[in-house]
Amino acid sequence: MKRSAEIADLEGRIGVRFDRPELLREALTHPSMSSPTRSDNQRLEFLGDRVLGLVMAEALLERDPKAAEGALAPRYNALVRKETCADVAREFGIGDALKLGRSERLSGGRRKMALLGDAMEAVIAAIYIDQGFEAAKTCILRLWGERIASVEEDARDAKTALQEWAQARGLPPPAYVETARSGPDHQPVFTIEARLETGQSASATAGSKRQAEQGAAQSLLAEVEAKA
CATH class of the missing domain: 3.30.160.20 (Double Stranded RNA Binding Domain)
Known part of the structure; x- marks a missing residue:
């Protein structure tokens, strides 16, 4: 697939250059834009959620080797919840690159928390498939940044x-x-x-x-x- 300027720009923002840029395009495609020749991001979102969860669980264990499960669980939930994923997506301009159907565009889809969170998880999956777990982990830790260090010990919702x-x-x-x-x-x-x-x-x-x-x-x- 030819790399579009939009894809190249997003790659620059998230710090990953894809070997298969079509994976990133798929991660940015909302179901309202899917077709027989264009896959949407739902399957990637399912996988990305699991990759994100593993990276965050590992990161929290490494940061606090003595913490009990009861202390780790709320911190984990705060880092992987859809709102946090959407916040990261906004920070790196993922909403601007989303492929949306007309109705979603007109209804403010680029700003919707659920759409942004799903797209962020799908992008994670695309990185994982394209470059492997270590590359996905490195990217997640960079994008989440200080959120991991500053997550409150009592992060229960x-x-x-x-x-x-x-x-x-x-x-x-x-x-x-x-x-x-x-x-x-x-x-x-x-x-x-x-x-x-x-x-x-x-x-x-x-x-x-x-x-x-x-x-x-x-x-x-x-x-x-x-x-x-």
Whole structure:
């Protein structure tokens, strides 16, 4: 496959020159652009998720040889979750190179967390297939950079932490209720309220339901822990 200027530019940003640039093109192709002659990135995303997981697990074990599984697991989850993958993708301009169908382009697909996260994982798989595990590992560690060094020791997501707080006190899991939605269809903004059976609640607003739920849980957790 002839290397396009767009592919060459992205290779420069991520620091990898492909022997088979068609793999990178496939990693950047959303299902909305797939065809009998153009494969999408779903299979690569499946593989890349596993490669990323192995690299991060190994990196965390090496950084803290004495850490227990209970301490490592939340750090691992913070590093491999879709939001983190999307953040890395944004940092290196992967969204600009995505191949999207018209409807996805018009709906702001280049900014969507899920699409960016999937593409980042697919790019990892493309590197792995093209150049092997060590090359993929080197690239991942470089792209994730300080995220690995700075991941908090208690990196449990707020929803999990709040649920554990409730269970420890014999309460049912918190409820999450969408109380408002605004903005255009392609870029909605959600307001979510986290509620405990005790009547305590807190709200947060974000560009995705997941982020709003996490924000609401974080606020409510801080409130209940302050009163403990």
